[in-house]
Amino acid sequence: xxxxxxxxxxxxxxxxxxxxxxxxxxxxxxxxxxxxxxxxxxxxxxxxxxxxxxxxxxxxxxxxxxxxxxxxxxxxxxxxxxxxxxxxxxxxxxxxxxxxxxxxxxxxxxxxxxxxxxxxxxxxxxxxxxxxxxxxxxxxxxxxxxxxxxxxxxxxxxxxxxxxxxxxxxxxxxxxxxxxxxxxxxxxxxxxxxxxxxxxxxxxxxxxxxxxxxxxxxxxxxxxxxxxxxxxxxxxxxxxxxxxxxxxxxxxxxxxxxxxxxxxxxxxxxxxxxxxxxxxxxxxxxxxxxxxxxxxxxxxxxxxxxxxxxxxxxxxxxxxxxxxxxxxxxxxxxxxxxxxxxxxxxxxxxxxxxxxxxxxxxxxxxxxxxxxxxxxxxxxxxxxx
Amino acid sequence: xxxxxxxxxxxxxxxxxxxxxxxxxxxxxxxxxxxxxxxxxxxxxxxxxxxxxxxxxxxxxxxxxxxxxxxxxxxxxxxxxxxxxxxxxxxxxxxxxxxxxxxxxxxxxxxxxxxxxxxxxxxxxxxxxxxxxxxxxxxxxxxxxxxxxxxxxxxxxxxxxxxxxxxxxxxxxxxxxxxxxxxxxxxxxxxxxxxxxxxxxxxxxxxxxxxxxxxxxxxxxxxxxxxxxxxxxxxxxx
Amino acid sequence: xxxxxxxxxxxxxxxxxxxxxxxxxxxxxxxxxxxxxxxxxxxxxxxxxxxxxxxxxxxxxxxxxxxxxxxxxxxxxxxxxxxxxxxxxxxxxxxxxxxxxxxxxxxxxxxxxxxxxxxxxxxxxxxx
Numbered sequence: 001x002x003x004x005x006x007x008x009x010x011x012x013x014x015x016x017x018x019x020x021x022x023x024x025x026x027x028x029x030x031x032x033x034x035x036x037x038x039x040x041x042x043x044x045x046x047x048x049x050x051x052x053x054x055x056x057x058x059x060x061x062x063x064x065x066x067x068x069x070x071x072x073x074x075x076x077x078x079x080x081x082x083x084x085x086x087x088x089x090x091x092x093x094x095x096x097x098x099x100x101x102x103x104x105x106x107x108x109x110x111x112x113x114x115x116x117x118x119x120x121x122x123x124x125x126x127x128x129x130x131x132x133x134x135x136x137x138x139x140x141x142x143x144x145x146x147x148x149x150x151x152x153x154x155x156x157x158x159x160x161x162x163x164x165x166x167x168x169x170x171x172x173x174x175x176x177x178x179x180x181x182x183x184x185x186x187x188x189x190x191x192x193x194x195x196x197x198x199x200x201x202x203x204x205x206x207x208x209x210x211x212x213x214x215x216x217x218x219x220x221x222x223x224x225x226x227x228x229x230x231x232x233x234x235x236x237x238x239x240x241x242x243x244x245x246x247x248x249x250x251x252x253x254x255x256x257x258x259x260x261x262x263x264x265x266x267x268x269x270x271x272x273x274x275x276x277x278x279x280x281x282x283x284x285x286x287x288x289x290x291x292x293x294x295x296x297x298x299x300x301x302x303x304x305x306x307x308x309x310x311x312x313x314x315x316x317x318x319x320x321x322x323x324x325x326x327x328x329x330x331x332x333x334x335x336x337x338x339x340x341x342x343x344x345x346x347x348x349x350x351x352x353x354x355x356x357x358x359x360x361x362x363x364x365x366x367x368x369x370x371x372x373x374x375x376x377x378x379x380x381x382x383x384x385x
Numbered sequence: 386x387x388x389x390x391x392x393x394x395x396x397x398x399x400x401x402x403x404x405x406x407x408x409x410x411x412x413x414x415x416x417x418x419x420x421x422x423x424x425x426x427x428x429x430x431x432x433x434x435x436x437x438x439x440x441x442x443x444x445x446x447x448x449x450x451x452x453x454x455x456x457x458x459x460x461x462x463x464x465x466x467x468x469x470x471x472x473x474x475x476x477x478x479x480x481x482x483x484x485x486x487x488x489x490x491x492x493x494x495x496x497x498x499x500x501x502x503x504x505x506x507x508x509x510x511x512x513x514x515x516x517x518x519x520x521x522x523x524x525x526x527x528x529x530x531x532x533x534x535x536x537x538x539x540x541x542x543x544x545x546x547x548x549x550x551x552x553x554x555x556x557x558x559x560x561x562x563x564x565x566x567x568x569x570x571x572x573x574x575x576x577x578x579x580x581x582x583x584x585x586x587x588x589x590x591x592x593x594x595x596x597x598x599x600x601x602x603x604x605x606x607x608x609x610x611x612x613x614x615x616x617x618x619x620x621x622x623x
Numbered sequence: 624x625x626x627x628x629x630x631x632x633x634x635x636x637x638x639x640x641x642x643x644x645x646x647x648x649x650x651x652x653x654x655x656x657x658x659x660x661x662x663x664x665x666x667x668x669x670x671x672x673x674x675x676x677x678x679x680x681x682x683x684x685x686x687x688x689x690x691x692x693x694x695x696x697x698x699x700x701x702x703x704x705x706x707x708x709x710x711x712x713x714x715x716x717x718x719x720x721x722x723x724x725x726x727x728x729x730x731x732x733x734x735x736x737x738x739x740x741x742x743x744x745x746x747x748x749x750x751x
Contacts, residue, residue, distance in 0.1 A: 037579035038543070039560035044473035048548035048558060108543020108558065108580025115523040115542050126522035126546055187516050188552025265490075341552050342486040342507075346472070421680070422703035423672065425691050425710070431698070529696055537693050538743060562742075570745060573714050578742035 001149060004378030005371045012374065019367045026360010029353045030105060038108055040353045047337040047348035049106070051358050054329040056102035058208070059365070060179045061201060061328065063095035063136065065209010067172035068239050069232075074165050080235065083380075084217065084228045086151075089144035090372040091213060092172070096137040098365035105357055125181045132175045139168040144372075152379045176201045183332075188341040191269035192332075194257075200250040201328070206243035207297070208324040210236045211317035218314055220373070226380040237313055241301035244320050248294050251327075272345070273335045280345045283334060286326050293323030436513065436532030441506055449504050452481050456506075464576045466566030474560040479508040509534060509555040517547035517556060526582070541581040548582065558582050656733045659725035667719055671700060671708050682738070685712065713744050721747040 008016075033040050043050040066088035073081035104110050121127050143165055150157035180198035183189070214236050217228035258266035271277055273287045300306045300316035307313055339345045350358070427433075446452055459479045460467050466476050485492050487505040511534045517526050518534060525541040528534055548556040562579045570576070639646075664670075670677045672684065688710045691697040700708045709715050720726045723746040731738065 037559065037561040039471070039474050039579075041560075042473070043560070045475050045477070045548075045557055046554070048545045048556075103544075106544070108545070108582075109541060110543075112523075112540070112542045115525075115540055119523045119540065121522050121524050123519050124522040124546070125520070126544060130522070182546075183549075186520070186550045186552075189549065337549075341489070341554050342482060343489050344486060421672065421676065421684075424701040425687070425697050426699050426701070427697050428699045428709075431696070527694070529694070531696065535693065539689055539693070572745045572747075575713060575743040576745065578739065 001145075001152065001375045001379065002371075005374045007378075008374060012370075015370065016367065019363045019370070022363035023360050023367065026357050026363060029356040030360065032353060033105070033357060034110070038106075040351060042349050042351045042354060044346055044348065046340040046344065046346040047334060049333055049337070050348055051329075051350040051354050052102045052106040054333040055358055055361070056099050056106070057179055057201070057332065058325055058329045059095045059098045059102070060133070060176050061205030061324075062209045062212060063092040063099065064172045064176040064202065064205045065207075065213070066092035066095075066140075067169055068206055068210045068243075069213065069236070070165070070172070071169050072235070075169065078235075080229060080231045084213075084232050086144055086148050086376045087216060087220075087228065087373070088209075088213060089140045089147075090376055091209070091216065091369065092140045093137060093144065093372060094365045094369035096133055096140070096175075097368050098361050099133055100137070101361045101364060102358075105361065125178060125185060128178050129175075129182060132171065132178050136168070136171050136175050139164055139171060143168060148376060148379055151383060154383075173202065176205050183336060189336050190263075190265035191336040194254060196250055196253060200247065200254075203243050203247035203250055204324045204328050207240050207247055207320055208328075210240045210243070211320045214240070214317045215314065215321075216373070218310060220377055224377045224381065226377050226384065233310070233313070234308065237301055237307050237316075240317070240320060241298070241307065244294060244297050244301060244324075247324065247327075248291075248298060268339055268343070269335050272338050273331050277339060278345050280338070280347050282347050282349060283330060287331050290323045290326035290331065293319040294327065297323055434531045437511070438532075443503065443505060446506070447503055449481060452504055452506055456480065461569060462571055462574060464563075464567050464571050464574055466563035466576075468566040468568055469563070476557040476559070476563060478557070479506060481505070482507045507553070507555070510553055516550040516552060520546040520550035522546065536582065538575075538577055538581045543580040543582065545582065556582055653733065656729035658729060659722060661719060661722050661726075663721070664719040664726075670719075671702050671706075671715070685716075685740075688712070712740065717744065717746055723747065 041050055041052075069081045069085050069088035072078035073085050104113060107113055116127060116130050143161055146161055147157045177198045180201040183192035184194060184197035186192060214233055217233050217236075221227045255270060258270055268277060272280070273283050275281065276284050297316050297320035300312055300319070305312075306316065334348050338347060446455075456479050459465070463478060465478055469475055481504045484496070484501045484503065484505060487507055511532060513532070515526075515528060515534050518528055521527070522544060523540050523542055525537045526534065526547050527537070543558070545558055548558060559577050559579045559581055564570075564576045567576060672680075677684070688700070689712070692710050698710050700710045702708070717723075723741070727746075
């Protein structure tokens, strides 16, 4: 099927070349980082994880979000999604590739990465994260590829894929649960030390993933001969509406627990994020922007008129993606580290090389997604022509 | 020691699978009967414990000046880069903190002023059940037989999970090569490379630890215990 | 198979390209390096193990050392002759072999390996 990805018009190739350019620049910066050390980032002794891990966390969510089309189709026999499950699976593949790359660029000694396998350590959550992420990548590759190939050949997919498909559904939940457990089992980091962190991650994942999928569907309809379908997009929009509402609800639960109990360890992080602490408040405007964006997302997706209008739906998806990215990407990681366990405030901001490397990783993800979607859409166009 | 011979054979075996199998196999053949014939053990003077502990008599350390030689000695023995100017890249093994930062949950309005204004030494606690050890994905940070939380710099992948896990802020990371920032190298102790983590290992200097029987301590460098000849710091087995 | 010639030409170019290093260096084998021992190493006559063992196996032995010292708190090495040594790269090995450039590097460069020992361990600890 790869041959479908090497046939494209000048826009397609132009886009590929742009992505390769960004990847090249990011790679150059990464070489700099390898030579100098992680000191070229904004991370510090206090905020020891930054932009890389934040984007990793966000993209695990996007990957898990793909299950929102797989689950209704395979478990509830919701036929309409049959057309677009492949888009969810391929989005998951691209996201996991980015996740793994973000982990890799975050390592101080990346050449030793395989030590995680050479010295398996079952008491470390990172060990399980490596298993679930690679497993999910593998599952989606096998399932997505074979189902698409079967569709191309006009046959039903192989029987042995069925158990893998069923496994992939709880597996999607597991990737984000384990990723939340990376944070919420750490003593001394009270912002993360909450049982609701995994559910919160999943809620934001099921809002952000399907939102991105809707945007991709709208793009595909506009620029190719394959229409993912109005009903499909509307169903996804309802999922987004529920998920973004639950995400904000969970956050408000956190705020209640922190401020009604008034336990300092719990309130300081939220105060830092939304009001600033001891004169440090770099994230304050971002966090309020995130809240406003997510609130706007709820209004736009819950209101039937704006949900059914695809232009306003597109806007809703954009604000939700941006809002959840700030919430989970910028706020969740920095917020957990500031103030540090000794109640000292040392803020974090990503540096230019760090942002450049991040963009490089996103460009690799975009390239993987472009190639995979080119193939998927190619097969769909063949089938429907 | 059986253990180390097995490990030697493991390594040799793995190497044999790779390139240059022949010389390794030759070496194997010649030693097959007796093994390499060496013996590895703890030193005769090695001291053991279930869990070493260290007590600092804070009553005798009233001022920052009193802490200063202790911190300086630790930094010197362990090649801590003290000249890093960028605060983000700071390495701290033992450092001074205000009461409010050292005992965050034990502050109130009517503290003994003397205690409240006294500087405190912070360092790795060598926890009984260390969260950093739990978090480490490669066992690069581990608890040794004597209860010391050790760092295997050769194995660390630099994921910094231990830094996030430590509730006492005792872990540092080499955000860059530390060597240019070390004042006055102690050449008999290694520095670290960029991209690995560290805590105050304590395994070499002040501790009567099994990994450094006194006879083998670098003789030229004053260790922490040599400086704290009084009863400020005491070590013992719990 | 109308592209037979193109395929063959491509194959020839490919094989020529990947075997280029062999052609290029043919008959120009670099001489094996001569190692220089310090006076102290010469006086000691033998290393912790026999010379032959050390030549072929020092890397494995060092790995055993670092593993047993760091992870097993075992620091005493007794060789087949019953002589004991402190298992320390900095303080035992590099004490005698304080001439990194003439002892370690020559062979490592020849074999094109770059061990990262000296990223942390300071060579020539006594400063001789």
